[in-house]
Amino acid sequence: MTNMPLPRSLDPAQGELLAGYLLRLAHRIGISPLELAHRCGLTAGTTFPTHHLVRLDDIRARRTATVCRLTLPEVHALTLAAQAPSYPPLHPVYLGRHQSHIDMANDGWVFTAFSRYCPDCLADTADLPGGSVWQGSWRLPHTFLCTRHHHLLDWRCPHCQAPAFSNGYRADGRWRPTQLVPSPHSRLHPAQCRLRPGTRRDPACAHRLDHPSATGEGPTEAMVHAQQRLTAAVRSEAGQQVESLGRPTSPQRFLNDVRATTLAICSTWPATAEVLTSSERLDAVAAHAETLNRAPAERAGPQGDGWLARSVDHPPGDPLRAAALMALVVRILDDPGGQTVLALVLSRLPSSRAGYRRLKRLAPHCSPGMNAAIGESTRLRHGTVGPPALFPQPPTHQGLLNPEDIPQLLPNAWAWPLDELNGPARQLRRDAAIRLVQMTRGGSRAAAARYLGITPGVLRSATVTIRAWQKMPGNADAYQDALHRIAEIAAVTPAPPRQAPPLLR
DSSP: OTTSOOSSOOOOOTTBOHHHHHHHHHHHHTSOHHHHHHHHTSOSSSOOOGGGGTOOOHHHHHHHHHHHTOOHHHHHTTSHHHHOTTOGGGSSEETTEEOOHHHHHTOTTTOOSSOOBOHHHHHHTTTSTTSOOOBGGGGSTTOOEETTTTEEOBOBOTTTOSBTTSOOBOTTSOBOOOOSSSSTTOOOOTTBOOOOOSSTTSOOOOOBOOSOOTTOOOOOHHHHHHHHHHHHHHTOOTTOOEEETTEEEOHHHHHHHHHHHHHHHHHHTTHHHHHOTTOTTHHHHHHHHHHHTSOHHHHTSTTOTHHHHOOTTSOOSSHHHHHHHHHHHHHHHHSTTHHHHHHHHHTTSOTTSHHHHHHHHHGGGSOHHHHHHHHHHHHHHHHOOOOOSSOOOOOTTBTTBOGGGOOSSOOHHHHHHHHTTOSOHHHHHHHHHHHHHHHHHOSOHHHHHHHHTOOHHHHHHHHHHHHHHHTSTTHHHHHHHHHHHHHHHHHHSOOOOOOOOOOOO
16 A cells, blocks of 8 residues: 555656655645655655665665656756756765765765755745745755855754754753754644754754845855856866866866865865955954864764854855855865965965865876876975964063953063064064963963953954964064063063954954
8 A cells, every 4th residue: 555656746846856745745735754765765764864865776666656656767867866967975975985875874975964045945945746846955055155045055944943954952961963854743834944952752953944134144245156156067067177276177176176275175164264364254263173073972962053053174064154265265266376276375284184085086087187286295394394383472471461461462561572573563463462461471372361251253353364374484583572572571560451352353
């Protein structure tokens, strides 16, 4: 009886994947997505494997076609393999290795652990038979904006603030394994949030996601361009050529360049920010890099966003961070001079790091321009030695200065030695205050900034600027001398009244 066709069915919508189609069809006929999956032979248990999203075998495809009254081509078109034909991670052989459907499903470049979404698109299709349509492209990790409505995709439910199309978290706060359809037992409208906290018996959030958000952030021109470049490469036809680092190459090698550049940026951050200081939304890239650098135990903790960050060479789950990172990646690859930028950045990647080993695995499948940058980075790594960008600051003035007297922004009476450096004056005053606290209390820059009440965002902004300035010949030594003079001045000059200075922009 389970092989019998359903009494009524639905036509797949354009761009729809299997997960969204099953949601709409289950809602239309009044059963749960898991029960529909049982009838289609997609699962026999209580879980819904994600690898069906990648590719369906012939037996399951035929049974799904029979039950749902579809043709075989219509069923296969509901998979990522059919919708992204030129996307290298979806090929059976990738980076020289044969991979199974399960391997593909676990690769952070194949699809996100949840689905981003456009509230306007869900609203536009809410009245279709079965309800709102979830676009398949929203599952691809490099899809971060809706070109139709010109805004970044959402990912969190406005009500529960968790990823709206995720499988939720257990009672201890840890994320459940990903499923093709989250909360598959629940009978909900496709536009309702399916996140389910706690135990299986707890109801899903069920908040409607098809209400456009008034706070949706518009993308920059660079983000729009990056999305267009990536989408065109994924949907390219055989024999097409694109440019990467000023040289012609195939779309597949360009997409591998994207992965290699992502790895380079995230493995060496903030090296790229020091070279490309004018890039937009570097704060969002920095936030992603900071998440990746957390200890594994902290990233995997209760509701930690490490579950969304995946790995150092994968795009972040947050669409804004993904958009900022991909815009930076495409900016480098679009520039014929990007090879020099990549060489400088990759020269900062130690050969002992896991990222370096991943880069070596990627290199044979990247473009000639990328391989030239990798070769140049090796020469730079062995051929150039310079002062560290941020020298350590030992506690040399313990007992000589009272750290409670140090303000967030140094006063004129203390800071005049900085005026001789011809550097970024305001950032230097902020950074010098942090250094003085280290000289009196010891500890890290981050601990000193917290002691002064400086927020992590302000600290990152000052660090990026100062690090780039110190790279210029002589600046690091001159700054060190100026700090010692400031410490001597502060030791004999009355402390200024404490006040909250304006935030550093």
